[in-house]
Amino acid sequence: MKVGIVGASGYVGGEVVRLLLSHPEAEVSMVTSTKHVGEYLHRIHPSLKGFTELTFSELDYDKMSDNCDLVFTAVPHGTATEIVKAFYDRGMKIIDLSADYRLHNADDYTKWYGWEHPHPDYLSKSIFGVPELHRDKIKNAQLVSCPGCMAVTSTLALYPLIKNDLIDTDHIVVDSKIGSSGAGAGGTSGTQHAMRAGVIRPYKPAKHRHTGEIEQELSEIAGKKIKVSMSPHAVDVVRGILCTNHTFLKKEVDEKELWKIYRAEFGEEPFIRLIRDKNGLYKFPDPKFVVGSNFCDIGFDLDEDNNRLIALSASDNLMRGAAGSAVQNMNIMSGFDEKQGIMYSPLTPV
Amino acid sequence: MKCPECDADLNIPEDAAVGEIVSCSDCGADYEISKKDGSTVEIKEAETVGEDWGE
Known part of the structure; x- marks a missing residue:
């Protein structure tokens, strides 16, 4: 072709x-x-x-x-x-x-x-x-x-939670970190090496454009309008995105149930890996281990004290x-x- | 046998002996084989040392 x-x-x-x-x-x-x-x-x-x-x-x-x-x-x-x-x-x-x-x-x-x-x-x-x-x-x-690179990375981690009606859809917070290649080849004063190296820059704490895509897709799954709060940060890597998606549970759920939900959704998907390992270097999704690949790695952790479910996802933005x-x-x-x-x-x- | 932590299939070698540690390939939980009688195997959670991030 x-x-x-x-x-x-x-x-x-x-x-x-x-x-x-x-x-x-x-x-x-x-x-x-x-x-x-x-x-x-x-x-x-x-x-x-x-x-x-x-x-x-x-x-x-x-x-x-x-x-x-x-x-x-x-x-x-x-x-x-x-x-x-x-x-x-x-x-x-x-x-x-x-x-x-x-x-x-x-x-x-x-x-x-x-x-x-x-x-x-x-x-x-x-x-x-x-x-x-x-x-x-x-x-x-x-x-x-x-x-959008952050939109797809975040949406994939959140989608099973919405589909299974697990989380409060009024309080979803997407905290993203993204590497410099996400800014494109054009360049501004902020993307020059002297200004970009070593940076952890919150470049659009509110109203980032990818929010619209995440809301669109999650709303479609939920069958109602969903609002998302998103804050991306520029960090000192060339490639890679990490989305830490903070959600709050509507009902009690344990880790085994979450494994079941994510496996049911993505078990047969060729480019999704579920990462939540008690051993080794790679316990949760980390962009370092997806660079150069088409994988979106997804994991989760539970914060029972605050009724919080943290859905994590990592991908190579390019x-x-x-x-x-x-x-x-x-x-x-x-x-x-x-x-x-x-x-x-x-x-x-x- | 299923992993008690994440419900994945737990791979226990046929020749595994009591006291041996087996690990779940999905969630990484470690289990110690506590009893073995023919094909019947019992496991218990193995003690692990948490990672200290130094923070």
Whole structure:
């Protein structure tokens, strides 16, 4: 299958290319960039030297439609609205890694992103790309929107608790830590090494944009509006997310019951590992042990004194939080083995 | 036999002897084989030393 990547010079686009170059069913036929037209891909992504002689081209909708069966869009939020629509109208299959088609309600773009969505009619055409939640819809989708990295990591840990009506849905607190690659390749003064190294920076203690996605998905599961409080922090790692999801129990539950609930939901899922080990180095999910993989590791602990259930989840923001999810969705949409090209054990130590 | 802690299948080798420690591959709980009579095995929670994070 021939694929194209729009916006392949960024971290996410580069990661998509890295995965697809080794994918047994995919052939990367076109990569685009606005800044690097004519440049070899490996000049921007040095780790891909020797894997491809592709060069960046300009975005040409007709050319890409003629040469590709499926397109990934990995462009900044707000700029994918037109690109995705143009490919959709040409009948192309699209996997969008921006936020532009994640939210179903157009008003949520005003609330979380501060702009009006120019094509609200297209939001209902997009499937939220979390296979554990929407696998059947993804199979037949023309447009899949990959979730935000912290949103998917948090949602996966919380979803079984909501589904089983275990927790107070008025008090859910998501505390996230994320590595520097989550900020993208663009860069600001805050992402320069001198300012980023050693940091534990609460960069959006309230109203982070991924909150909208978590609320959307959990509300759908609950069948009622759910509010989530989220506070992300920038920490001194390159890749990785840890979500410490604080919840409060509505009814008594013990550890064995929680194991049962999580196993029932994720026991057959290829990219979810349940981590709650009394022995060894890895007692609870830790991003250090998922780097380079598509796994979302999930664990829990009980604080009976405060009626609190802490659901923990860890992922690699560029893999499960972006490119890994995208390729998993491509596999599902194309009828390939869901694990093809992304079933890697994590890289460790890093 | 199921793990008393997390309900996963507990793998006890056929040749395991009384006093031997077996560990659950899912939750890591350790158990000591306290009694063995043919294929009947009894276990009890093994003593473990908690990790001191030095904080």
